[in-house]
Amino acid sequence: MSRRIVVIGSQWGDEGKGKIADMLTGRARHVVRFQGGHNAGHTLVIDGQTTVLRLIPSGILHAGTTNHIANGVVVSPSALAAERAELEARDVPVADRLRISSECSLILPSHVSLDAARESGARQAALGTTGRGIGPAYEDKVARRGLRVGDLFNPSRLRERLEVALDYHNFVLTQYYQVDAVDYQQTCDDLLAHAEALKPITTDVTNALRGACMAGDSILFEGAQGALLDIDHGTYPFVTSSNTIAGGASTGTGVGPGYIDDVIGVVKAYTTRVGGGPFPTEQDNATGRHLAERGNEFGSVTGRPRRCGWFDAAALRRSAFNNGLSSLGVTKLDVLDKLESIRVCIGYQLDGQRLDFAPAGADVLARCEPIYEDLPGWQSDTSGVRELAELPPNARAYLDRLAELVDTPIDIVSTGADRTDAIVCRDPFG
Known part of the structure; x- marks a missing residue:
């Protein structure tokens, strides 16, 4: 059955999108990355072997699958x-x-320098970026001074555009941030050195995907960072620099929304966040440490520790609406195995009023107090369970409650790191 499905993270990232995408890739002829850069990692565990992907789509490990890095992605050639x-x-x-x-769009060494200067400088508060130049590269894209992959194959055009970009970047670096300039010639030589390897695999991805749609091929679109980090709909300014919601699959590939059949939102059975920004259910205590240790909550690309807290249904309701979620993929259920009691945020209190839908903007969300519902834990091992009926009753009740709170059915439950450690309640590819 031909289907075109978007898989996105529905929280603040690190939900396990890579595993869910990898599971589904066997049913797709094409896998497409539509936004972000190498600041996000997808960790795949297949037969005990771990693979961390940063730019390359999750389908790369599947024979017979064509993987596309589409126009919405910013690319560091190195x-x-x-x-x-x-x-x-x-x-x-x-x-x-x-x-x-x-x-x-290309990420240049000067973008990395700008990113680092901003995060370490005293002129503005640090946002907790990965320092890989993603934000500055998107800025140049919007300002229409960015370089693109296609420029690598036209050396004279690349030199001309690079000179303009670096003239601006180096002025900001040296005069505003008081740091060293980036060498033009070295940057140019390094970029051109990648042209030979990239040219055979560079194409018009939108046209290739049009052909796939016309041929009736199944396509899986995968996002990078979570939906609550969306530049327009996330907790601004503590967000990433691209549109991470499902609508970004259209702008980031050129495939119109009418061609998309379903959107799967991946969520952890609890919540995590990396970097700065409001996090109403954060547990900066023994519970948070337990979740971090059991869930190995460290960034797959940066190694940064993740902040941990209880599942936040109010935030997820906003995400579900932003993305038009068809279903959920719940990951890391087994991390909760040893807890006697589990809390779920069902709404917020703000200035004496109850909110069931997370408010827009970081400042207001930071003032929200979570309203919790306590559910009994199951205190038995669920790791590796592959059938819904084999889950402890309280674990099934917990999943049912999450689906009820967000009014979205659960298609997949991950019960461990390996590709096969999962329960498929409904096959999204039919």
């Missing part, structure tokens, strides 16, 4: 080359399975 080399060292035929849009 980071892509390093990731490609890691996979090819394991005999993954990346060149056969990967295509990249000529319209992807």
Whole structure:
């Protein structure tokens, strides 16, 4: 059955999108990354072997699947080359399975310098970025001074556009942030050195996906960061620099929304967040430490520890509406196995009023106090369970309550790190 499905993270990222996407990739002919950069990692565990992907889509490990990095992604040529080399060292035929849009914006070394200068400088509060140049690259894209992958194959055009970009970047770096400039010639040489390897896999991804739609192929669109980090709909300014919600799958690929059949929102059975920003259910205590230790809550790309807290249904209701969720994929249920009691945030108190839908903006959300409902734990091992009927009754009741609170059915439940550690309640590909 031909289906076109978007898989997005529905919280503040790190929900386990990579695993869910990898599980579903076997049913898709094409897998498409539509936003973000190498600041997000998808961790896949297959037969005990761990693979961390940063730019390359999760379907790269599947034979017969074409993987696309679409126009909404910002690309560091050096980071892509390093990731490609890691996979090819394991005999993954990346060149056969990967295509990249000529319209992807490039991340330059000066973008990385700007990112680092902002985070470490005293002129503004740190946002907790990964320092990989993602934000500055998107800024240049919007300002229409950015370079694109296609420029790598036209050296004279690349030199001209790079000179304009670096003239601006170096002025800001040296005069505003009082740090060193980035060398033009070295940057130009480094970029051109990647052209030969990238040219055979560069294409018009939108046209390729149009052909896939016309042929009736199934397509899986995968996002990077979570929906609550969306530049327009997240907890601004503590957000990423791209549209992470499901609508970004259209703007980031050129595939119109009418071609999309379903949206699966991936959520943890609890909530985590990396970096700054409001987090109403955060548990900066023994419970939070327990969740972090059991869930191995450290960034797959940065290694940064994640802040941990209880499941937040009020925040997820907003995310569900923003994304038009068809269903949920719940991950890390097994992390809750040892808890006697589990709390779920069902709404907020704000200035004496009850809110069931998370408010817009970071400042207001930071003033919200969670309203909790206590549910009994199951205190038995669910890791590796693959049938819904084999879950403890209280674990099933917990999942039922989450689905009820968000008014969204659960399609998949992950019960461990490996690809096969999961319960499929409904196959999204039919």
